[in-house]
Amino acid sequence: SGRLYLVPTPIGNLGDMSPRAVTTLQEVDLIAAEDTRNTAKLLNYFEIKTPQISFHEHNTMERIPLLVDKLLAGQNLAQVSDAGMPSISDPGQELVKACIEKQIPVVPLPGPNAALTALIASGITPQPFTFYGFLPRKNKDLKAELATLANERYTLIFYEAPHRLKKTLKALLEAFGGDRQVVLCRELTKQYEEFLRGDLQAAYDFSSTEEVRGEFVLIVAGNSTPNQAEQVEQDTNLSLKAQVEA
Ligand code: SAM
Numbered sequence: 001s002g003r004l005y006l007v008p009t010p011i012g013n014l015g016d017m018s019p020r021a022v023t024t025l026q027e028v029d030l031i032a033a034e035d036t037r038n039t040a041k042l043l044n045y046f047e048i049k050t051p052q053i054s055f056h057e058h059n060t061m062e063r064i065p066l067l068v069d070k071l072l073a074g075q076n077l078a079q080v081s082d083a084g085m086p087s088i089s090d091p092g093q094e095l096v097k098a099c100i101e102k103q104i105p106v107v108p109l110p111g112p113n114a115a116l117t118a119l120i121a122s123g124i125t126p127q128p129f130t131f132y133g134f135l136p137r138k139n140k141d142l143k144a145e146l147a148t149l150a151n152e153r154y155t156l157i158f159y160e161a162p163h164r165l166k167k168t169l170k171a172l173l174e175a176f177g178g179d180r181q182v183v184l185c186r187e188l189t190k191q192y193e194e195f196l197r198g199d200l201q202a203a204y205d206f207s208s209t210e211e212v213r214g215e216f217v218l219i220v221a222g223n224s225t226p227n228q229a230e231q232v233e234q235d236t237n238l239s240l241k242a243q244v245e246a
Helices: 021-026 034-046 060-072 094-102 113-123 139-149 162-176 201-210 228-245
Strands: 005-006 030-033 051-056 079-081 106-108 127-133 155-160 182-185 194-199 218-219
Touching: 005 113, 021 079, 030 034, 030 060, 034 051, 034 139, 060 079, 060 094, 079 228, 094 106, 113 155, 113 182, 113 194, 113 218, 139 162, 155 162, 162 201, 162 218, 182 201
Parallel strands: 005 079, 005 106, 030 051, 030 079, 127 155
Antiparallel strands: 155 218, 182 194, 182 218
8 A cells, every 4th residue: 555644834934844845745645635726735845745635534435445444555655734743733744544454554744733833942841741732612511521630740732813813811710819820932943932931820911911923832740739529538538547547
């Protein structure tokens, strides 16, 4: 069979496209792209003539059998998303699973990714970390998820759209408290790259005074204080034990 190449693309700076990524896109038979018009610009820039087929969240399931057939027939395929690593808060994972099932080799290329790029410049402990991606949009789901994450000790990485930043920071502030350290990493690799470091209260204040623009990754420090629910449980156990012993 052919191979499925997973090809990361720049998150803003075309200079981050690796020579291997260019060669791979040139040499495969077909590129499965999240948005073919968007990827056409990248292909133009690097003078890559390979044909494309659309592969996005709304046609994943109908496309997979077609792409798997092409791979089984010996064609090499590359999968790309609009920016950064395929499968990271982007389409790709279902195709990878389908290939593994059919024993089609999957070849990942390293490259641009917003989460790790933000993490290494944040100044917040880089490991262990939990990459979350986009939080749920529905209020109820958002609250429930943040209630669980509030006790996470690992550094947390979130993606968010600019028009939702304020709402998300408010929810984070309510769930984690205003003192928790956060870094808003804006426009990574681009002309107006910026890191806003502070606590959740300051970050929320920032997001509510300004019309926020650009792309953001949020790096949030983990919870460094003992889990309160656990604490209560331990105390209860202690008093129970004391009663039993008495
Ligand atoms: N696959 C991509 C990756 O590997 O990073 C992520 C795709 S996700 C649909 C888009 C989100 O990634 C944005 O909403 C933002 O949170 C983050 N992002 C992408 N590019 C960015 C950049 N240049 N600066 C800051 N955040 C970025």
